[in-house]
Amino acid sequence: MSDSLLEFRDVRSGYGEAVVLDGVSFELKEGSSLALLGRNGVGKSTLLLTVMGFVNVARGAIFWRGQDISRMAPYKRSRAGIGWVPQEREIFPSLSIEENLTVAARAGRWDLASVYRLFPRLKERRANMGNQLSGGEQQMLTIARTLMTNPAVLLLDEPLEGLAPIIVEELTEAIAQMSQQDGMALVLVEQFAEVALGLTQDALIIERGMIAHKAPSATLMQDPDTLERYLGLKLG
Numbered sequence: 001m002s003d004s005l006l007e008f009r010d011v012r013s014g015y016g017e018a019v020v021l022d023g024v025s026f027e028l029k030e031g032s033s034l035a036l037l038g039r040n041g042v043g044k045s046t047l048l049l050t051v052m053g054f055v056n057v058a059r060g061a062i063f064w065r066g067q068d069i070s071r072m073a074p075y076k077r078s079r080a081g082i083g084w085v086p087q088e089r090e091i092f093p094s095l096s097i098e099e100n101l102t103v104a105a106r107a108g109r110w111d112l113a114s115v116y117r118l119f120p121r122l123k124e125r126r127a128n129m130g131n132q133l134s135g136g137e138q139q140m141l142t143i144a145r146t147l148m149t150n151p152a153v154l155l156l157d158e159p160l161e162g163l164a165p166i167i168v169e170e171l172t173e174a175i176a177q178m179s180q181q182d183g184m185a186l187v188l189v190e191q192f193a194e195v196a197l198g199l200t201q202d203a204l205i206i207e208r209g210m211i212a213h214k215a216p217s218a219t220l221m222q223d224p225d226t227l228e229r230y231l232g233l234k235l236g
C-alpha cells in the first residue's frame, strides 16, 4: 500500500484569468514534512488555498491518499483530514481557550491533554477568553484548535509572522515536537527560511508560480548559493 498522503500532479491554479501556480508537482508522504519557500507573492499561500479547494485547479490534479480531490468542496477536504491553519488567526473572541478547543474537536489521538502537553501556555490560560490573548497565544490556539479536529496533515501559513522572539521560540519548539515526535505531517509556509528548514524534511522553493528548486531541507541549509539566488538570503 502506498503511503502517499498528498500529491500535486502538474497543477495550474490562480484567480480568474490570472495564473499563479503552473506545472506544480510534489508528493507528501504520511508523517513527513515540507517547507514551502520563496519570496513575497510567488504563490505560497495560493498553493495552500489550492490544497484546500478555495482556489480552483485549472489543469492537472490533486490527490489525497490516492483519490482525486481536485473538485472536492473545501469542507469535505477538511473532513477528510486536511487541517488548514490560515494566516489570519481566526478564534472565537467570546469563548474561553478551552471552549475554542472543544467546539471543533473530533475523536482521535489529539485531545485536550495532548494539545495542552504541546502548548503548556494554553493550559495555564485555559479559562481566558479569546479576546484576552496575545498574538502568539492566538496563533498557538489556532494551531491547537486545528489539531483537535485530528487532521492527517497540517498546512501552516506563516505561523511565526509578527510574533515576539520568545513566542517564536516556544512555537518553533511545539511545531518540532508535533512533527518529529508525534509524526504529524506538515506543509509549512515560512518567511524565516532557516527556521523552516530546521523543522522539515524536504523543501520546495517557488519562483513565479513554479517549483524552482527541490531538496532535502538539511541539504538546502548547506547550500548558500541557492538560498541567496532564490531567497536573497545571506547565511552568516
Ligand SMILES: Nc1ncnc2c1ncn2[C@@H]1O[C@H](COP(=O)(O)OP(=O)(O)OP(=O)(O)O)[C@@H](O)[C@H]1O
Pocket (backbone or CB within 6 Å): 015, 018, 020, 038, 039, 040, 041, 042, 043, 044, 045, 046, 047
Ligand atoms: N484573492 C486574490 N485575487 C487575485 N490575485 C491574488 C489573490 N490573492 C493573491 N493573489 C496574487 O497571487 C500571487 C501570489 O500570491 P500569494 O499570496 O500566493 O503569494 P505568497 O508567496 O504567499 O506571498 P506572501 O508571502 O506575500 O503571502 C500574487 O501576485 C498575488 O497578488
